[in-house]
Amino acid sequence: MEQNEKVDTTRRMLIRGVLVGSAVAFLGSALGLGRYTVPPPPTLQPFPRVLLGKASQLQVGQPYQYKYPLANQPNIIVKIGKKAQFGVGPDHDIVSFSNICQHLGCIYVYENNATCPNGATFPGGHCPCHGSHYNFLENGKVMCGPAPRPVPRVILEYDPVTDNIWAIGMAPPTIFGFNTGSDNVAYDLIGGPLIPDGSQATLTPL
Numbered sequence: 001m002e003q004n005e006k007v008d009t010t011r012r013m014l015i016r017g018v019l020v021g022s023a024v025a026f027l028g029s030a031l032g033l034g035r036y037t038v039p040p041p042p043t044l045q046p047f048p049r050v051l052l053g054k055a056s057q058l059q060v061g062q063p064y065q066y067k068y069p070l071a072n073q074p075n076i077i078v079k080i081g082k083k084a085q086f087g088v089g090p091d092h093d094i095v096s097f098s099n100i101c102q103h104l105g106c107i108y109v110y111e112n113n114a115t116c117p118n119g120a121t122f123p124g125g126h127c128p129c130h131g132s133h134y135n136f137l138e139n140g141k142v143m144c145g146p147a148p149r150p151v152p153r154v155i156l157e158y159d160p161v162t163d164n165i166w167a168i169g170m171a172p173p174t175i176f177g178f179n180t181g182s183d184n185v186a187y188d189l190i191g192g193p194l195i196p197d198g199s200q201a202t203l204t205p206l
């Protein structure tokens, strides 16, 4: 008899515990407390608008490096000499990409005739670290090597009246090292000093 009472009491306490736990979980979710357990992704802020120079100043096949949108993010701009996807300028052949390899973050080089082991040749990036190749005619597409995703493109704006080229944003994926692998380019704006809106970039020949 005493034993049965003990079992009943334990069972009642167990059921009460489950009910209280469920109620707390329900209330927590109803009040939105769950959102504090996982940090929310950053909201997209406006990218700075930065003057890169005049299209007529770029020579075919000569790459330049500049920093954008943060002071610690190098990019390449080059006039390829062939019409490119998303190319700007009078000949639609000026493109710009993050200069950081999407594999493990090395700085890659631009080659007018980058060549994969299978013989594919194109103007684009060649990473000396492990051999990733990016095609600048096709939006930074990976042509060979271990890079898991295309190299991010700088969104350019061209004014045919002034011949000016502006950097106005980044296309996904994110720059390597800035929430690598995400398509939320808001992460490109976190982790260093922002290049001021309306400023002029310094182009360094490579």
Ligand code: FES
Pocket: 101, 102, 103, 104, 105, 106, 127, 128, 129, 130, 131, 132, 145, 146, 147
């Ligand atoms: S870091 Fe560029 S291929 Fe590995």
